[in-house]
Amino acid sequence: MRHRDSRPRLVAGLSLATALTVVAPTIPAAADVAPTPASLLTSLARQEIEAGAPGVIVRVDPGRGKPLRIAEQASWTRNDHHLTADSQFRMGSNVKTMVATLILQLVAERRLKLDDPVATWLPAIENGRAITVRMLLDHTSGLADYLLTPDALKTLTGQDERTWTPSQLLTLGLQQPALFAPGKEHAYSNTNYIALGMILEKVTKRSVADLIQQRIARPLGLRHTYLSADAGSRDGDRLAHGYEPDAARLAEMNLPEVAAGLSFTGPQRVGHVDVVGLDPAITWAAGAVVSTPRDWGRFLSALMSGKLLPPAQLAQMRVTVKDPSDASARYGLGLQRHTNSCGTVWGHTGGIPGYSSQNYTDSTGRRTVTVVTTTLFGLRDEKLAVADRKLIDAAICVMLGKPVPAK
Template structure:
């Protein structure tokens, strides 16, 4: 909070007794509504874990195979689709360009475009760019992978992504505050998300991203009402810290997937080419890495106004969530003090999840590679 976060939610369950739950808020933000640990928030790319779970459920039912080429389900929609498998989409080895790096998405990211993006439209934006590498030869995080996953799920099931999340995950697990957003509305009490206004936006944020739409006040813009549907299968899920803990527990304990498909979820490829053996690994919709206090399975998420990370152990008996109610300051590295504070907090939370003290003086983040969600990816594109 001292580093400039509008609000922070922390929930840690070490599997022994009552979870630790903390919500803190800047005084200016508390004037909108007092933040609670139980508030709904936008999960960003944590969405991908749920989408991968649904794909694997369909694999278990014999309706899909991880070796299926994209061309089988989306004929003519993905160049070289015969060489790209569903597994490659799920673990980010397809080589597809990230659609959030295309300038066409900027108005939606800023909340200025009421256009409702479909999976097929988001996929089309990504695949109009040349691929980054030959399928299966490297790893590169791409939201286009999950736009394709979303399109496949819709094609195979005939259902909407929102219905699939509701019927296959939320209702069976009793997750009353978990759903895929299809517009800017919320189903329950929610955390407000903020970005600095134009006059207070740090110079490190590219010019194209400095003027965010929303309700202005106290040098910030409340972006909570902006439409996040451009995230689609890559990032439009809404949930709470408690709901996500229940989801992770069910996922990692085998309640949602048979043993064979859970093993596939945990099959990884190296994310860091400089450290392929001991570095972080990308599974199917989830990542893993070794920290000072234990091995974690996790994903992070960033969408305008919201930055989060969700963690668990290999069994799902231990879970943790950190939410900070702003994003651009992280994605563009515009507030180094806040980034360092967040890394230190994630380390403390990870160790608390394992029932251990954080290493003295450590500010090392959990060993998940940073997922270049939308704004960060856009910054990389602008740099090129």
């Protein structure tokens, strides 16, 4: 699943008291002394908790010195877990960058071509002669998003505990009308990455989970990164708990999904549901990755510095198309180019029940930034969305070494 512009989507708030785990210096007492980047981001993270976020993690590596690490959580979440800057999170659609990296590695090995018709590998796709691997990667295939179907949403939110195979997920997407003719537009669809996962397994005869471990995680020393849907029950005490608004709060938020029966199952908390127990398997190669901010920063740094792909394939990855849903972003091959007032960064966003994240690096891979919030639909609250956006924008500016614009 994908994370958002200012509105979290699946296409993938209460106490003012907070707990700080790892912080840099406190905010200067003198009013005329400019706050340090650490104190500024700490203040913005606390404001996001005050706006209703259950928990927030910020990690900024400016490319020199120690990374800045901040962890804040609402007091009502403390009995469930202790949030730290090293906690694991469900990173949702960020896994698409890994899947795209694996595909491009096979392209470099001449085992696959970006312009191969999808029908070469997946005959079940009716229009598969007109859709290419490249179109799956940059979401220009026209395939509808299976996760927006009622059956998928029921499983995603825990209302239905059925287990779906990748083939069944692909079929669920193919049963929906095509969004447009292949190659004509861009529309983000998780179905594309289910198809890519299946292609990876057909070409290599290995599972996507194994490929992530063998080709990315182990070579880079990512000890806390894995595909949860295939790796068994490895989610343990390090996994941060995620929360979504309970039925009453969802009704107050007047979300269109509520009219379609959206609600979450799990232990009830203060106006929330603890959704850490939900099975992410239905998102598979489109969103079931677990990682930490440190691990993900190392991955993005290795990718953009050329350690995972030859120059030709990395250049292809950075060829972008316009994203009509977000004026600040363009989409490449499993990689987003995001621009804010301080500059342009590369990475991806992720959203899955209980977790939303944004992970970016500069064009060289020398600097990285991660912001994770332990809710997804909670960010549909306008006040919380504004606080989240301010924190993300400021963290990007700090990463790039630019002054944070006054707002």
